[in-house]
Amino acid sequence: MMGRLNRDQGQLFYCFNLEEVVPADHLVRAIAGVLDLSWVRAELAAHYSPMGRPSIDPLLMIRIAQNLRRLAKLVARPPPVTSMIYVT
Numbered sequence: 001m002m003g004r005l006n007r008d009q010g011q012l013f014y015c016f017n018l019e020e021v022v023p024a025d026h027l028v029r030a031i032a033g034v035l036d037l038s039w040v041r042a043e044l045a046a047h048y049s050p051m052g053r054p055s056i057d058p059l060l061m062i063r064i065a066q067n068l069r070r071l072a073k074l075v076a077r078p079p080p081v082t083s084m085i086y087v088t
Helices: 007-012 027-034 039-047 058-076
Strands: none
Touching: 039 058
């Protein structure tokens, strides 16, 4: 069963509003304004069972996957050297 993001459950979980954190002029907001993902649910509907527990919203899963890819790139890089050892 394909789930949809339910905005009425905020009181059950840690409340964090991304809209308050991301600046209005951030590049992500500009991209989200022109990126149309309305076709995703119809395209994936055939892969979901009509019964059972609702899944995570497919659009949310796409966003999570994009963030995980970025996180993997950050983790793969060695950390920058923040201190120097001077030998005299």
